[in-house]
Amino acid sequence: MLRFTLLGPMQVIADGTPLTGIAPRHRAVLGYLLLNAGRVISLERLIDAMWGHDRPDTARSQIHASITAIRRVLRGVDAADRTLSSLCTADLSAGHPARPGASLELGGSLVQGPSRSRLRDGTGRQHRRGKVMSIDLTENSITEEVQSTFDGCRDARTRELFVALVRHLHDYTREVRLTGEEWFTAMDFLERVGKITTATRQEYVLLSDILGVSVLVDLINDHSGPCTTDSTLLGPFYVEGRPAVPNGADISAGRVPGMPLFFTGRVATRSGDPVAGARVDTWHSDGEGHYDVQQAERLHGHLAMRALLTTDEEGRFWYRSIAPRYYPVPTDGPGGEIIRAAGRSPMRPEHIHFWLHAEGYEPLITMLVRSDDPYLNHDAVFAVKRSLVVDFVQREPGTAPDGTVVKEPFQTVDWTFTLSPNAG
Amino acid sequence: MLRFTLLGPMQVIADGTPLTGIAPRHRAVLGYLLLNAGRVISLERLIDAMWGHDRPDTARSQIHASITAIRRVLRGVDAADRTLSSLCTADLSAGHPARPGASLELGGSLVQGPSRSRLRDGTGRQHRRGKVMSIDLTENSITEEVQSTFDGCRDARTRELFVALVRHLHDYTREVRLTGEEWFTAMDFLERVGKITTATRQEYVLLSDILGVSVLVDLINDHSGPCTTDSTLLGPFYVEGRPAVPNGADISAGRVPGMPLFFTGRVATRSGDPVAGARVDTWHSDGEGHYDVQQAERLHGHLAMRALLTTDEEGRFWYRSIAPRYYPVPTDGPGGEIIRAAGRSPMRPEHIHFWLHAEGYEPLITMLVRSDDPYLNHDAVFAVKRSLVVDFVQREPGTAPDGTVVKEPFQTVDWTFTLSPNAG
Known part of the structure; x- marks a missing residue:
């Protein structure tokens, strides 16, 4: 039997004996994979989980090194693959041949789901806007992706205004951990601001005023x-x-x-x-x-x-x-x-x-x-x-x-x- | 005749002879005062101009030290006060006794306009919300002032959401140096978003969607x-x-x-x-x-x-x-x-x-x-x-x-x- 302990020192225990050889720097990767066992984890998501915005240039090779090290330790353990996939006991793709493979398998490819070759169009161009493929976005990488959609702005000032707007909107949303309910409240609030606004009742201007933005614009200019x-x-x-x-x-x-x-x-x-x-x-x-x-x-x-x-x-x-x-x-x-x-x-x-x-x-x-x-x-x-x-x-x-x-x-x-x- | 040179080395020249004794660390203060001669410059505005957000704890005493040093050098020069005030040749308060003194005078008080004692109400409470008096706000100090108006929120989460919102709105406005024209464009844009929004046409939701905020909220939650x-x-x-x-x-x-x-x-x-x-x-x-x-x-x-x-x-x-x-x-x-x-x-x-x-x-x-x-x-x-x-x-x-x-x-x-x- 293969057991993984995550609380306290992380250990891989095979038939009661702790396995050695997974260096501390690889344990975070194994821990993340275990916590997400059975889910499709892309390389980008893994990099994002490890480093967030501060990814080093060597992020990809470091992850690959960790995967190699983890595989090496587990290679001799017969139960490894079965245990890892049985952490999620439902094999969702069983009987559904139309569905791309969706289970994480350390013994297989790290990136699953539709193969990368399928994600090219007829021109051979890869479908990606930012550094990360759009379908692999995380709460951190999405910002750069959205900003990159303003690369085509004909007007440089428009681009500057939107790139900065996206950064602040996203930073705000992440910082306060905005809930779905709060987002709905905000949408409803803005809709009601729109409804009350007339030529002689400028509610958006009032919001700008009471949040100090109007005076700030005056001070800046x-x-x-x-x-x-x-x-x-x-x-x-x-x-x-x-x-x-x-x-x-x-x-x-x-x-x-x-x-x-x-x-x-x-x-x-x-x-x-x-x-x-x-x-x-x-x-x-x-x-x-x-x-x-x-x-x-x-x-x-x-x-x-x-x-x-x-x-x-x-x-x-x-x-x-x-x-x-x-x-x-x-x-x-x-x-x-x-x-x-x-x-x-x-x-x-x-x-x-x-x-x-x-x-x-x-x-x-x-x-x-x-x-x-x-x-x-x-x-x-x-x-x-x-x-x-x-x-x-x-x-x-x-x-x-x-x-x-x-x-x-x-x-x-x-x-x-x-x-x-x-x-x- | 007293002359001040700002381009090249800053110097105070009295009757053709450069005065010595204004240390480099005081020259920035003198330079700012000269550039704003004739205007009311509050201590807070001066601190803000010198350090912005990174004001040291000793900011006030450093400014006072600079003012003292500048006064000491200029004290012996008869023409000093007259020259400084004639940099702005219109004496705006002449003949207008109702108007509080508005000219900067290095020989007088640094902070002019209505006296501080006038800014108390019947209770003797000073009229201030943040650290800076509301009538002395600068483009940097306004943010803390606006945030402080949410101190009275009964709901802690509401306060958190608005304090962070004000910070990001203001940071954005400052970073992009939003012009008055752009602000008007934004107000008009939001008004038109409000006008097109109906139960089956949620334009605010669309904005949230195309700016990536909706998906970000989903990812966070x-x-x-x-x-x-x-x-x-x-x-x-x-x-x-x-x-x-x-x-x-x-x-x-x-x-x-x-x-x-x-x-x-x-x-x-x-x-x-x-x-x-x-x-x-x-x-x-x-x-x-x-x-x-x-x-x-x-x-x-x-x-x-x-x-x-x-x-x-x-x-x-x-x-x-x-x-x-x-x-x-x-x-x-x-x-x-x-x-x-x-x-x-x-x-x-x-x-x-x-x-x-x-x-x-x-x-x-x-x-x-x-x-x-x-x-x-x-x-x-x-x-x-x-x-x-x-x-x-x-x-x-x-x-x-x-x-x-x-x-x-x-x-x-x-x-x-x-x-x-x-x-x-």
């Missing part, structure tokens, strides 16, 4: 150079058809209640000269944290708290509105599920958005954030930069910066935006 | 153990309401043209004993590579080439159908854009799907693939395993395995499926 205003996220509430208004207009249009806010701004070059004729888009929430597009019914579809202004000869622009308020990102969709699961705050601190365009200068998307906001350092989308933190100054009733006499308390904000010259 | 049939992907064409039929039925139902196929199967335990009463779902394409659900009009909504069978006392099941054909994954949606951009083959080799359920055994989702298929090693979704490659045997007109006399050429496939006992 911030080439604004010294002395210019930092950029930050556009956010989901910019609307194309906003009204153009003259300086001094009340852009809350009297439709929305709240404390009056007087904004005075200036657009300048890096040397401090005024930029006249700059187009300044601005938009912000109302005093309860809602944008106009979130209350279309109440506003009868009118836009409010958003406008397009133009700077005067001194680079100045100014308008009246109402003070905005901190508000939560939308939490009634899949993005909200993540926020609740994490016990995170969905809040964004009080802020005013700006998008500046001027002939000869880089466009600037930015946002000013209230300095004493309780969520200043807890923005749900990580978009506040220290350089964009500004005081919203509380004023007693009196004369506003534009000369208006205001009979109630009001706020003022003043800021100079500095643009970069066009890169071109 | 393959705990079938020795001597059992390997699992593989379910694929998108399984349908719940398939008809239950007796053994021997023609499941192509005469509705679909093609070469007759006779399938004989057996379900067995690992020791080779039959599994009686096992429920066997099977489904496959027609002779042109189309599933029934892809030709609902032609089939008047009838299902075909799919059925639920039950094994007899000997664990056997058998049916007649038509031979399937290799076919492309759907390429008319966003998934197809990837396939075309990569110049990849969209083809899947000829195969038959199976889903087995039996009391006391683990369910098995698997697929048998034709051994001489030209796409055997080029499956668009990487789902072929060597152990699942099988001969589709071509037969001359004559008697089929079930005794039917067939007057045209036909094919036979025979296979034994081996199940794992229930883990529970």
